[in-house]
Amino acid sequence: MNFDSALQTFFAEAEELLVSMESALLRMDEGETTPDIINEVFRAAHTIKGSAGLFGLDDIVAFTHKVENVLDLARDEKISISSDLLSVLLPCRDHIAHLVDNALQENANDAECIAKGDALINALSPWLGAPPKPAAPAQAVLSSNMDKAVASERDLWHISVRLGPDLLRNGMDPVSIIRFLGTMGTITHIATLTDNLPELAEFDPEQLYLGFEITLESSATQSEIENAFMFVRDDSDIQIIPPRSNISAYIDLIKSLPENTHRLGEILVKSHVITYQDLEQALATQKAQAVAQVQIPLLGQILIDDQDVSPELVNAALDKQKKNQERRAGPENRFIRVDAERLDKLINLIGELVVNRQRVDLLASKLGNTNLTEAITSMGNFTEQIRDAALTLRMVPMAETFQKFKRVVRDTAKELGKEIELDIEGAETELDRSMVEKLNDPLMHIVRNAMDHGIEPVAVRQSRNKPSAGTISLKARHDAGNIVIDISDDGGGLDLERIRKKAIANGVIEEGVHLSRHELYQLIFHPGLSTAEKVTNISGRGVGMDVVKRNITELQGAIEIDSEVGVGTQFTIRLPLTLAIIDGFHVGAGNIDFIVPQNTILECVDLGSLNHVQGQSCVNLRGEQIPYIRLQKLFSLKAVDESREKLVVVQFGDKRAGIVVDVLHGEIQTVVKPMGPIFQALKGIGGSSLLGTGAVALILDVQQLIGFAINKEHSRTGSLVPGAQE
Amino acid sequence: MNSLSKQKKNLAEKISKQFLTFRIGNEHYGLELSQTREIIEYSGITEVPLMPSFLRGVINLRGEVVPVIDLAVRLGRKSIEVQRRTCIIVVELTNNDQHHVLGLLADAVSEVIEMDDENIEDAPSFGANIRAEFIQGIAKQGEEFVVLLDANNALSIRELAHLVEAELQ
Numbered sequence: 029m030n031f032d033s034a035l036q037t038f039f040a041e042a043e044e045l046l047v048s049m050e051s052a053l054l055r056m057d058e059g060e061t062t063p064d065i066i067n068e069v070f071r072a073a074h075t076i077k078g079s080a081g082l083f084g085l086d087d088i089v090a091f092t093h094k095v096e097n098v099l100d101l102a103r104d105e106k107i108s109i110s111s112d113l114l115s116v117l118l119p120c121r122d123h124i125a126h127l128v129d130n131a132l133q134e135n136a137n138d139a140e141c142i143a144k145g146d147a148l149i150n151a152l153s154p155w156l157g158a159p160p161k162p163a164a165p166a167q168a169v170l171s172s173n174m175d176k177a178v179a180s181e182r183d184l185w186h187i188s189v190r191l192g193p194d195l196l197r198n199g200m201d202p203v204s205i206i207r208f209l210g211t212m213g214t215i216t217h218i219a220t221l222t223d224n225l226p227e228l229a230e231f232d233p234e235q236l237y238l239g240f241e242i243t244l245e246s247s248a249t250q251s252e253i254e255n256a257f258m259f260v261r262d263d264s265d266i267q268i269i270p271p272r273s274n275i276s277a278y279i280d281l282i283k284s285l286p287e288n289t290h291r292l293g294e295i296l297v298k299s300h301v302i303t304y305q306d307l308e309q310a311l312a313t314q315k316a317q318a319v320a321q322v323q324i325p326l327l328g329q330i331l332i333d334d335q336d337v338s339p340e341l342v343n344a345a346l347d348k349q350k351k352n353q354e355r356r357a358g359p360e361n362r363f364i365r366v367d368a369e370r371l372d373k374l375i376n377l378i379g380e381l382v383v384n385r386q387r388v389d390l391l392a393s394k395l396g397n398t399n400l401t402e403a404i405t406s407m408g409n410f411t412e413q414i415r416d417a418a419l420t421l422r423m424v425p426m427a428e429t430f431q432k433f434k435r436v437v438r439d440t441a442k443e444l445g446k447e448i449e450l451d452i453e454g455a456e457t458e459l460d461r462s463m464v465e466k467l468n469d470p471l472m473h474i475v476r477n478a479m480d481h482g483i484e485p486v487a488v489r490q491s492r493n494k495p496s497a498g499t500i501s502l503k504a505r506h507d508a509g510n511i512v513i514d515i516s517d518d519g520g521g522l523d524l525e526r527i528r529k530k531a532i533a534n535g536v537i538e539e540g541v542h543l544s545r546h547e548l549y550q551l552i553f554h555p556g557l558s559t560a561e562k563v564t565n566i567s568g569r570g571v572g573m574d575v576v577k578r579n580i581t582e583l584q585g586a587i588e589i590d591s592e593v594g595v596g597t598q599f600t601i602r603l604p605l606t607l608a609i610i611d612g613f614h615v616g617a618g619n620i621d622f623i624v625p626q627n628t629i630l631e632c633v634d635l636g637s638l639n640h641v642q643g644q645s646c647v648n649l650r651g652e653q654i655p656y657i658r659l660q661k662l663f664s665l666k667a668v669d670e671s672r673e674k675l676v677v678v679q680f681g682d683k684r685a686g687i688v689v690d691v692l693h694g695e696i697q698t699v700v701k702p703m704g705p706i707f708q709a710l711k712g713i714g715g716s717s718l719l720g721t722g723a724v725a726l727i728l729d730v731q732q733l734i735g736f737a738i739n740k741e742h743s744r745t746g747s748l749v750p751g752a753q754e
Numbered sequence: 755m756n757s758l759s760k761q762k763k764n765l766a767e768k769i770s771k772q773f774l775t776f777r778i779g780n781e782h783y784g785l786e787l788s789q790t791r792e793i794i795e796y797s798g799i800t801e802v803p804l805m806p807s808f809l810r811g812v813i814n815l816r817g818e819v820v821p822v823i824d825l826a827v828r829l830g831r832k833s834i835e836v837q838r839r840t841c842i843i844v845v846e847l848t849n850n851d852q853h854h855v856l857g858l859l860a861d862a863v864s865e866v867i868e869m870d871d872e873n874i875e876d877a878p879s880f881g882a883n884i885r886a887e888f889i890q891g892i893a894k895q896g897e898e899f900v901v902l903l904d905a906n907n908a909l910s911i912r913e914l915a916h917l918v919e920a921e922l923q
Contacts, residue, residue: 664803703812707802710804725800
C-alpha cells in the first residue's frame with residue numbers, strides 16, 4: 029500500500045470517526061451517558077491519535093492525547109460526564125477536526141490554532157486534575173477457572189508476528205510497529221523468537237530474522253489492531269487471537285507456526301493467556317479425540333466434561349464471548365470505501381445493460397423462438413435485480429444529514445440565547461448521495477433562519493403561552509416517487525404584511541397588486557428580499573432564500589411554504605428521486621417518443637370513452653374532474669387522428685391531471701440521460717432516454733409539465749386550469 | 755503584416771493547423787480538426803419540441819444523448835435540407851473546464867486541409883454575412899475561400915442556451 033493512499037484512508041477514517049464522536053457527544057448532551065457511548069467517543073479519539081501517530085502528525089497526537097486522557101478518566105468513572113465537560117469536549121472535537129483538516133490541506137497550524145488548542149487543554153485541566161488511572165498490573169491472571177475469566181474484564185489479545193525478512197530493507201522498523209501497538213493498550217508480555225537467526229558467518233545485518241509473540245491488553249477492535257500492521261501485512265505472517273478465544277484457537281496457532289510446539293506453548297503460558305494445565309489438558313484431550321476422529325471440542329466443553337465449572341457459567345461466558353466478537357465484527361468491518369466515480373461507472377454500465385436488454389427483447393419477440401424468449405425473460409429478471417441492487421449502492425439515509433443539525437441547533441440556540449429542540453423523523457428515508465450533498469446548504473439555511481427569525485426568545489414564547497423551548501422538526505418521507513422533506517418550526521410565523529411592504533419598498537411588486545397568501549410567501553425567495561430586521565451572525569449575511577430556491581430548482585425539486593402567524597412556519601421541499609434508471613411508460617405523441625415516469629401514473633384510459641366537461645379541457649373520471657393537457661398541442665407536434673387519443677392519468681403530490689397522447693407503447697425500464705445545458709430552459713422534459721431501437725425518447729417531468737401548461741393557459745386566458753390550481 | 759510580427763512568426767517556425775472542411779449550401783467552411791471527433795451519417799434525429807430552428811433535435815451517439823445543431827441556421831442561412839450526403843459532424847468543445855459534445859448538420863464533408871498561420875487571413879470586418887466572432891480566419895484554397903469557424907464562439911453553449919430560453923418565452 030503506498031503512503032499517500034494510506035494517508036487518504038486516514039483522512040477518510042478520521043472524518044468518519046469525528047462524525048461518530050460528535051454524535052456520541054451530542055447524545056451524551058441529551059443525557060444518554062452509558063459506558064458504551066463514552067467508549068465510543070474514547071475509541072474515536074484513540075484511533076485518530078493512533079493513526080495520526082503512524083503518519084507523524086504530532087500536533088494531532090499531542091492534542092488528542094489530552095482529550096483521550098479525560099475520556100479515559102470518564103470511562104473509568106473517575107469523573108462524570110457533565111454538561112460543562114461536554115461544552116469543552118465538543119469544541120475539542122472541532123479542534124481535532126481542524127487539525128486533521130490542516131494536515132489534509134498540508135497547512136501549518138498557525139499561532140491562532142495553537143493558542144486555541146492550548147486554551148482547550150487548559151479548559152480540560154480541571155478534569156485532568158483527578159488522580160491518573162493506575163497503571164495496569166504487570167501480569168495478568170487468567171486461570172483455567174472459567175468464572176474467573178468471566179469476571180475478568182481484561183481484553184488480552186495474543187498477536188503472533190513473523191515479519192518478512194526484507195522489512196528492514198524496505199525501511200520499516202519492527203520496533204515502531206510494536207511501539208504503535210503500545211498506544212492501543214498495554215503490551216503485557218512480549219517474547220522475541222530468534223529461532224531463525226543464522227550462524228554469525230551467514231548473518232546479514234540488513235535481514236530481519238526475528239519473530240514476536242505479543243500479548244496486548246487493549247479494548248481496540250481487531251481491525252484497529254490489524255491496522256498497526258497495515259504497512260507490513262503483505263510480506264508478513266500476522267495472526268491475531270481475540271481475547272477470550274477458545275483454547276483451540278491457541279492450539280491452532282501453535283500448530284500453524286514453524287517453531288517448536290513446546291516452546292510456543294511455553295510462551296503462551298508465560299504470557300498468561302492460558303495456563304499450563306489448560307494447555308497440557310487441552311492438547312492431550314484434543315490429541316485423544318483427534319485419534320478417535322471426533323470433532324475438536326471447544327475448551328468450554330472439555331471443562332464441562334471435566335466438571336470444573338457449571339454449564340450455565342460456561343454458556344454465560346460463551347455468550348459474552350460471542351457478543352464481544354459480534355461487537356468486534358461491528359460496522360467498521362461491514363463497510364468498504366468505494367470511489368464514487370467507480371460506482372457511477374458501474375451504474376452507467378448497468379444502465380446500458382438495461383437498455384440493451386430491451387433491444388434483445390425486441391429482437392427475440394420478432395423471432396418468436398419460445399426458448400429464447402424464456403431465457404431472455406429470466407435474464408431480464410436478473411438485470412432488474414442487478415439494477416436495483418446497484419442503485420441502492422448510491423442511496424444513503426437522511427440520518428447522516430439530519431445528524432449534523434443536532435449540533436447546529438445546539439450551538440446556534442446557545443449563541444442566540446434561545447431554547448430550541450430538534451425533532452427528527454424519517455431519518456431512515458433514503459436519497460441518492462449526489463442529491464444529499466446538494467441538499468445540505470439549503471437545509472442549513474432554512475434551519476438557521478427558523479432558529480434566528482422563526483423561534484421567538486424565551487420571554488416572548490412565555491408571554492404567548494408557548495413552551496419556553498421552541499421546536500424545529502426535520503421530517504423526511506417518500507411520497508409518490510418523490511422525497512419530501514418538511515422543515516417546520518413552532519415560532520412566530522411569517523408576517524405577510526411585512527413581506528408585502530418590503531417587496532413594495534424593494535420594487536419587487538407594485539402597490540395595490542393583489543397576491544394570494546402562497547404568492548406572497550414565494551416572494552421571500554426573491555433575491556435581496558431578506559425579511560430579517562437586523563443582520564445577525566446566524567443569517568442575513570447576503571446569502572438569501574433565493575439561493576435556497578435556486579439550489580432546490582437545480583435538483584429538479586420544488587419548495588413550498590406554509591405559515592401561520594404565532595403558530596409557526598413549514599417549508600416543504602419536494603425532490604425527485606433522480607436516479608440513473610427509472611421505470612417508465614413509453615408513449616407516443618406526434619412523431620416523438622415520450623416516457624412518463626411509472627410512479628406518477630395512476631391509469632391509462634381511452635379519451636374518447638370519457639365524458640368531457642363542457643367547453644373545458646377536463647374530463648369526468650368516475651365522478652372526479654380531471655383537467656388534462658394535450659402533449660401534441662402543448663408541444664406543437666404533428667397532428668394525429670384524434671379518435672385514437674389516450675389519456676394518461678398522473679398524480680403528483682395531491683394533484684391529479686391527465687396527459688393526452690396518441691399511442692401507448694407499454695412499460696419500459698429506462699436510463700435517464702441528462703439533456704445538457706442547452707435545454708435548461710425546456711420545461712416539462714426532465715431528461716432523455718434510449719429506447720431498445722436505439723432511438724432517443726424524452727422523459728416527461730410531470731410536475732413541471734403541468735406547471736408549464738398552467739402558466740401557458742394562465743398567460744393566454746388569465747384563468748387557471750380548473751382543479752389544478754393551488 | 756509588420757516586420758516585427760513576421761519575425762515572431764518565423765521564430766515560432768511554421769505553426770500549421772489541420773481543418774476539416776465541409777459544405778453548407780455552396781459555401782465552404784472549416785473546423786479545427788482537434789475539435790472534431792467523428793463524422794456520422796444522418797439518421798434517427800429525435801425532435802425536441804418547442805426548440806428554435808437551429809436546434810434540430812438529439813441523437814443517440816453510442817449511449818450519449820447529443821444535441822444536433824443546424825449550422826446553416828446558426829450562421830444565418832437557410833435551414834439544411836436532408837439529402838443523400840447530409841452528415842453530422844460531432845464536435846467536442848471545452849469551455850470553462852466543461853466538455854460539450856455537439857452534432858453539426860452539414861450538407862457534405864469535403865476533406866482535411868493543413869494550413870499555416872501565414873496562409874490564414876483575418877476575417878473581413880464585413881461582407882462575410884456571418885457574425886465576425888464566429889470566424890477564426892479565411893483560408894484560400896485554389897480559387898475557393900474556406901471560412902474557418904471559431905467553434906467556441908459559433909457554438910457557445912451559453913449563447914445557444916439563451917436562444918433556447920428566448921424561444922420558449
